[in-house]
Amino acid sequence: MKDATFDTTHGELHAELSDRFDTTAMATETTLLNPRFYTTDFDEMDRIDVSPVREQWDALLAQMKSDPNKGHFKKTADWDHVDWEGMDPKLRAEFIDFLVSSCTAEFSGCVLYKEMKRRGTNADICELFNYMARDEARHAGFINDALREAGVAVNLGFLTKAKKYTYFRPKFIYYATYLSEKIGYARYITIFRHLEAHPEHRFHPIFKWFKEWCNDEFSHGEAFALLMRTDPKLTESFTNKLWIKFFLVAVYSTMWVRDHARKDFHEALGVDIDWYDQEVFRKTSTIARQVFPMEIDIDHPAWIPTLRKMNAAMLDMERAKRRGGLGGRIAHAMASARAGLAFARLYLIPVIPRTPPANVRLEPSY
Numbered sequence: 001m002k003d004a005t006f007d008t009t010h011g012e013l014h015a016e017l018s019d020r021f022d023t024t025a026m027a028t029e030t031t032l033l034n035p036r037f038y039t040t041d042f043d044e045m046d047r048i049d050v051s052p053v054r055e056q057w058d059a060l061l062a063q064m065k066s067d068p069n070k071g072h073f074k075k076t077a078d079w080d081h082v083d084w085e086g087m088d089p090k091l092r093a094e095f096i097d098f099l100v101s102s103c104t105a106e107f108s109g110c111v112l113y114k115e116m117k118r119r120g121t122n123a124d125i126c127e128l129f130n131y132m133a134r135d136e137a138r139h140a141g142f143i144n145d146a147l148r149e150a151g152v153a154v155n156l157g158f159l160t161k162a163k164k165y166t167y168f169r170p171k172f173i174y175y176a177t178y179l180s181e182k183i184g185y186a187r188y189i190t191i192f193r194h195l196e197a198h199p200e201h202r203f204h205p206i207f208k209w210f211k212e213w214c215n216d217e218f219s220h221g222e223a224f225a226l227l228m229r230t231d232p233k234l235t236e237s238f239t240n241k242l243w244i245k246f247f248l249v250a251v252y253s254t255m256w257v258r259d260h261a262r263k264d265f266h267e268a269l270g271v272d273i274d275w276y277d278q279e280v281f282r283k284t285s286t287i288a289r290q291v292f293p294m295e296i297d298i299d300h301p302a303w304i305p306t307l308r309k310m311n312a313a314m315l316d317m318e319r320a321k322r323r324g325g326l327g328g329r330i331a332h333a334m335a336s337a338r339a340g341l342a343f344a345r346l347y348l349i350p351v352i353p354r355t356p357p358a359n360v361r362l363e364p365s366y
């Protein structure tokens with residue numbers, strides 16, 4: 001079924017790559033760590049009234065309407081030739097994994113936003129989700145173009161149908177999506193700034209596109225910050241604070257585990273993974289002060305050691321799964337209990353309380 005699910009071109013390397021990387025399958029797989037596809041209560045979202053934040057809303061929407069990145073996601077003379085064949089095979093594998101998971105994450109945003117736009121009747125909400133779907137479609141398409149040069153690409157149409165959808169109540173969509181947009185901004189800009197200082201590590205041209213790219217993610221995050229501001233309960237009630245903390249811990253620890261699985265990729269970029277992840281957490285937490293009533297204490301003495309424990313437990317879970325059989329199942333259960341404990345420990349680290357400012361809006365400043 002390769003032909004149906006793949007977008008392959010010819011050539012030996014291409015054949016070899018598509019044998020080794022079933023990218024659409026990689027993207028379709030639902031695990032704890034892979035980017036997910038979401039669905040929600042669209043009717044409830046459609047009832048949001050943005051009047052409490054009208055002025056800031058209109059300014060943000062006008063900026064999105066002006067479409068500053070309209071011409072950005074096209075290959076130009078800056079797109080240097082990529083020597084896929086000469087690339088170290090381990091790096092190639094991890095880089096393709098990085099591109100596939102980024103493409104899936106971008107596309108997952110696109111699908112959710114488009115669906116909201118399609119089902120909605122609220123003019124404000126439909127307009128916002130229309131612009132965000134437009135941006136994410138461009139982002140996913142651009143990554144897919146880069147993958148296509150390696151002879152592999154994610155079949156996005158297939159993905160829409162094959163991927164499992166996770167239902168989240170609208171408020172969980174706000175927390176998770178707000179965070180993933182802002183973390184996306186922080187990740188892209190941190191890599192961009194690092195490569196600006198160390199261009200010798202830029203082993204692929206796509207990184208040159210990250211600066212304008214991350215500004216789109218920044219605006220998307222701004223929109224969710226405004227949506228959360230329409231209802232103070234979302235960030236102020238006791239239960240919702242517990243949920244916000246849950247999402248912070250879940251999103252940060254997932255990123256840690258996922259990044260630590262890509263050793264060669266980060267080595268090629270000249271990036272120390274621990275440094276990079278902490279830097280991204282720090283930027284994200286600082287930005288999130290605009291709307292979240294707390295931040296995770298990432299300098300707490302238990303933070304990094306517990307993340308390491310969690311990572312080790314996840315690796316053991318994977319090994320146990322590959323081993324199979326009764327022994328594998330027992331080992332898997334034990335490792336997964338360890339991962340659960342590590343998560344609980346992270347969750348119990350006291351947060352730093354914050355009081356969001358009266359004016360929610362921010363501009364990208366990194």
Ligand SMILES: [Fe+2]
Pocket residue numbers: 106109135136139216217
């Ligand atoms: Fe995006």
Ligand SMILES: [Fe+2]
Pocket residue numbers: 109136181184216217220
């Ligand atoms: Fe986005």
